[in-house]
Amino acid sequence: MCVIPGGLTLYLQAGDIGIYKTFKDLLYVEINTWKESDKVEYTRLGNPRVPSVGTVCQWIKNAWRDTDAVLEIHVNSS
Template identity: 60%
Template sequence: MRVTAMFSVTLSGKNLPPGIIWKGETTTTFERVGGCLVIQQPKPWVDQDLLLRWLEHTFPTLYDGPGQFLVWDLMRAHIGKRVKAACVKKEVRMYVVPGGLTSYLQADDVGIYKSFKDRMSGLITAGKESDAVTYMRGGNPDPRQSRWLLTGSPLPGRGSQKKLS
């Protein structure tokens, strides 16, 4: 099962709600689940369309005011033509961290992503070992049955589990 997580922080240090992308039927709006913004699409990664929807949802005040800027890594969706055009239209300047330097210049790569991945790996392993997971014909876990990861609901047959915090 592939899941993509998007993390962002403001210049003042405020963490914004994480975005979680599941593989599934396309949903056009973000749903708030367990403090996260959840959306589904056939390929569970960030593309330009999803990034533009996320910007409109997450940054309505920032994105609509002049004199704002965003700092991106060199991911393809971040530097796509439509994202650039939307930022130009909204008078939002873009700064891109050169390839190969992200881990040195973005503390979130170590400080946030690592702790998130460490916590998620235990939950995913527990879920796979429980009877809460159903599998699709190809042998992959059915992502529609994986909402317990974000809600912190107990796994059937396993007692309670820790919530993400």
């Protein structure tokens, strides 16, 4: 359980909208790129197998890197 002191919710929402939304959007692009590639392995029944931990870590690394770049552009253009 976490208690957020009064008056700080505004700051948390800004992070959720500005940083995490950008990250999630970029991660979505990484996942869809993988889905459309030939790197997806399938089971006998045709279902996609879970990607490796290394693949998921690479997606996260790329999305965070690109999030930083997007935020720098927004900050510098303001």
